Amino acid sequence: MSAFPRHLAIIMDGNGRWAKKRLLPRQAGHLMGANGLKRIVKACAGHDIKYLTIFAFSTENWRRPPEEVSALMSLFIQYLTREVKDMAEQGVRLRIIGNREAFDPPLQRLIEQAESVTAHNTRINLTVAANYGGQWDILHAAQTWSQAHPGQPLTAMTEHDLAAHLSTAGMPDPDLLIRTGGESRISNFLLWQMAYAEFYFTDILWPDFDEAALDQALTWYGSRVRRFGKTDEQVLGESV
Ligand code: IPE
Ligand code: IPE
Numbered sequence: 224m225s226a227f228p229r230h231l232a233i234i235m236d237g238n239g240r241w242a243k244k245r246l247l248p249r250q251a252g253h254l255m256g257a258n259g260l261k262r263i264v265k266a267c268a269g270h271d272i273k274y275l276t277i278f279a280f281s282t283e284n285w286r287r288p289p290e291e292v293s294a295l296m297s298l299f300i301q302y303l304t305r306e307v308k309d310m311a312e313q314g315v316r317l318r319i320i321g322n323r324e325a326f327d328p329p330l331q332r333l334i335e336q337a338e339s340v341t342a343h344n345t346r347i348n349l350t351v352a353a354n355y356g357g358q359w360d361i362l363h364a365a366q367t368w369s370q371a372h373p374g375q376p377l378t379a380m381t382e383h384d385l386a387a388h389l390s391t392a393g394m395p396d397p398d399l400l401i402r403t404g405g406e407s408r409i410s411n412f413l414l415w416q417m418a419y420a421e422f423y424f425t426d427i428l429w430p431d432f433d434e435a436a437l438d439q440a441l442t443w444y445g446s447r448v449r450r451f452g453k454t455d456e457q458v459l460g461e462s463v
């Protein structure tokens with residue numbers, strides 16, 4: 224039996240369908256989704272979950288209609304501008320992972336500011352994956368390792384070395400992944416880091432995902448036996 228996860232990862236999916244059901248523009252779903260996130264961060268902090276990593280925009284999401292992409296960018300900017308003060312007061316340490324070079328320079332500066340204003344906080348680590356792809360992360364880690372070790376062949380690189388160059392370096396790997404919105408796929412999220420995560424899929428659309436839904440997922444997680452390759456007997460022996 225596992226207690227609460229130390230690191231919870233969430234694929235916040237279903238905003239578009241939530242809006243469509245209400246005959247609203249997709250952007251309205253994204254806005255509701257962003258508002259709901261605040262409550263989930265609070266609830267996680269209340270449960271003493273130390274790391275929460277959320278998927279906000281994938282490297283593939285640029286393929287969406289340009290109006291939707293720019294609405295998502297505006298929402299990101301609004302979130303960073305309006306929420307950082309609150310987050311700082313609540314002890315949230317904010318980090319953004321993903322390839323930020325694709326963002327406009329003003330957005331890049333906002334990201335840097337938000338990270339530095341909250342850098343000393345320790346209550347909960349909120350990591351927002353934006354222009355993030357698991358494949359990009361792994362490739363980028365291998366490239367950075369290589370640059371840092373000139374003259375050394377890639378065969379000299381260990382799993383530990385690669386992990387130390389991922390965008391999540393220094394964080395524990397996610398214990399639990401929640402994906403809302405009814406799809407059962409990983410969509411290029413934290414591919415390397417989720418090697419041993421428990422996967423929880425729910426049909427609830429992200430804007431409807433509330434504290435009660437989170438508690439249900441956490442209860443499910445609590446009933447999992449995490450073997451990490453060992454047998455049941457070995458794991459039970461360790462817990463007595
Ligand atoms: C998730 O909701 C948010 C982002 C990908 C930015 P979607 O926009 O994917 O919602 P659906 O899947 O179309 O309902
Ligand atoms: C995954 O959702 C990305 C985010 C939640 C940001 P998508 O809705 O983009 O995933 P696919 O394309 O349906 O797999």
Ligand code: MG
Pocket residue numbers: 236237238404
């Ligand atoms: Mg979707």
